[in-house]
Amino acid sequence: MKVMIATGGTGGHIYPAMALAEILKKEKPETEIVFFGTNDRMESKVIPQAGYRFYGASMTGMNGGISAKVKSAASLIKAGGYCRRILKKEKPDICIGFGNYISVPLIKAAKRMHIPVMIHEQNSFAGKANRFLANDADVIVGCYESNLEQMPKEKVRLYGNPQASLAALTEFDPSEIEKNGLDPKIPFVVFMMGSLGSESVSEVIDQACSLFDDSFQVIIAAGTSNDYEFKYESDERIRIVPYVDGKNMLKGCALAVTRAGATTMAELGAIGCASVLIPSPYVPNNHQVINALELVRRDAAVMIEEKDLTAEKLADTVNSLMRDPEKLDQMRKNAYAAGQRDAAEKMIACMEELVNG
Structure with a gap:
C-alpha cells in the first residue's frame, strides 16, 4: 500500500x-x-x-x-x-x-x-x-x-x-527527572505550555513558584522559543528548563499543568494523567476550551481560563490537588477511561x- x-x-x-x-x-x-x-x-x-x-x-x-x-x-x-x-x-x-x-x-x-x-x-x-x-x-x-x-x-x-497510540506505549524514564536535579521518589508537577511557551502564562507561573507547597517538586518546561525570561531561579525543589519529553513527563508526574491542544488532550487520556488545563485563547472558535471541557466534565481535569488566571489561583489549585492524593488518583482513572489508545x-x-x- x-x-x-x-x-x-x-x-x-x-x-x-x-x-x-x-x-x-x-x-x-x-x-x-x-x-x-x-x-x-x-x-x-x-x-x-x-x-x-x-x-x-x-x-x-x-x-x-x-x-x-x-x-x-x-x-x-x-x-x-x-x-x-x-x-x-x-x-x-x-x-x-x-x-x-x-x-x-x-x-x-x-x-x-x-x-x-x-x-x-x-x-x-x-x-x-x-x-x-x-x-x-x-x-x-x-x-x-x-x-x-x-x-x-x-x-x-x-x-x-x-x-x-504512541503515548499509550510510554514507559516512565526517571533519568530525565534526575538529570534535572530532582528526586524521582518525590511527587512532581510538570508545567508545559508548548515549544513557543506563553509570555502571559509564564509570568503567572513565575509568580506562583514562591507560593507552591514544599511537599512536592516542580519542573517547568519554559519552551525553547519562549521570549519570557523567568525571574524565579531554579532551586532544589523547582527546576525551570527549556524542554522536557512531554509524554515521559505526563507518565511520571502526579499532576500536569498544560494547554488544551488536541495532541496534549489525546496524550492525557491515553496515559491517564490528572491535569490543570489553561486553554489558549488565541485559537479559532475557542476550540481549546471545548477540548478541555471534555475532560473537565469527566472529573479528569480542572480548567482555568487565561482571563481568570492569577498566581494565587494557580498555586491554590495546584496545592489543593497535591494535598488530595485520592482525588488525583480518581482524576487519573477518569482521564484513562476517557482515552482512546x-x-x-x-x-x-x-x-x-x-x-x-
Missing part, C-alpha cells in the same frame, strides 16, 4: 500525522509513505528529518481581508495543479488529510482522480479546511462526539488521535478497507 499524507502548519496537525506514519511502518513495513505540506513551515523540516519523502508547496491561508483571500485562492489553484502532477507520478492508493489549508489541494485533487480519501479532525470544533473537505472525504476520523454534528454523520468514525490501528484497518473495497 502506498499512502500520501497532507499535513502542516502546527504540531497539532503534524505530529498526529507522523504518529500514524510511525505505527503504519511498524505494523506494515512494506507500506510506502509520502508527505505533502508547505515548503516554508515546520513540516518541511521535521518530516524529512524523520526519514520520510516530502513534497512542499507554497500556499497561503484564507485569513485576512479581500486581497489576502484573492492571494490564497490563486495559491490554491496553483497548488492544485502541482498536486495533480504529484499524484500522477506517485500513484498513491489512498490520500489522508490532517487539516490545515495545505491539505485542501491534495485532497481535492485526489477526489478528482478517484483516489480514496480520508481526513482526520483533531479538535472538538472542526477546522475550516476539514469542514470544507468533508463532502469529498470517504471517511472522516474524529476525536469528539461534537464532530458528528459538524460533518456528515454517516462518514464520521470516532477513532481518536493517532498520537494517543488504538486510534492509529483503527485508522490503518479503515485505510485497508477503503483501498481493498
Whole structure:
C-alpha cells in the first residue's frame, strides 16, 4: 500500500500525522509513505528529518481581508495543479488529510482522480479546511462526539488521535527527572505550555513558584522559543528548563499543568494523567476550551481560563490537588477511561478497507 499524507502548519496537525506514519511502518513495513505540506513551515523540516519523502508547496491561508483571500485562492489553484502532477507520478492508493489549508489541494485533487480519501479532525470544533473537505472525504476520523454534528454523520468514525497510540506505549524514564536535579521518589508537577511557551502564562507561573507547597517538586518546561525570561531561579525543589519529553513527563508526574491542544488532550487520556488545563485563547472558535471541557466534565481535569488566571489561583489549585492524593488518583482513572489508545490501528484497518473495497 502506498499512502500520501497532507499535513502542516502546527504540531497539532503534524505530529498526529507522523504518529500514524510511525505505527503504519511498524505494523506494515512494506507500506510506502509520502508527505505533502508547505515548503516554508515546520513540516518541511521535521518530516524529512524523520526519514520520510516530502513534497512542499507554497500556499497561503484564507485569513485576512479581500486581497489576502484573492492571494490564497490563486495559491490554491496553483497548488492544485502541482498536486495533480504529484499524484500522477506517485500513484498513491489512498490520500489522508490532517487539516490545515495545505491539505485542501491534495485532497481535492485526489477526489478528482478517484483516489480514496480520508481526513482526520483533531479538535472538538472542526477546522475550516476539514469542514470544507468533508463532502469529498470517504471517511472522516474524529476525536469528539461534537464532530458528528459538524460533518456528515454517516462518514464520521470516532477513532481518536493517532498520537494517543504512541503515548499509550510510554514507559516512565526517571533519568530525565534526575538529570534535572530532582528526586524521582518525590511527587512532581510538570508545567508545559508548548515549544513557543506563553509570555502571559509564564509570568503567572513565575509568580506562583514562591507560593507552591514544599511537599512536592516542580519542573517547568519554559519552551525553547519562549521570549519570557523567568525571574524565579531554579532551586532544589523547582527546576525551570527549556524542554522536557512531554509524554515521559505526563507518565511520571502526579499532576500536569498544560494547554488544551488536541495532541496534549489525546496524550492525557491515553496515559491517564490528572491535569490543570489553561486553554489558549488565541485559537479559532475557542476550540481549546471545548477540548478541555471534555475532560473537565469527566472529573479528569480542572480548567482555568487565561482571563481568570492569577498566581494565587494557580498555586491554590495546584496545592489543593497535591494535598488530595485520592482525588488525583480518581482524576487519573477518569482521564484513562476517557482515552482512546488504538486510534492509529483503527485508522490503518479503515485505510485497508477503503483501498481493498
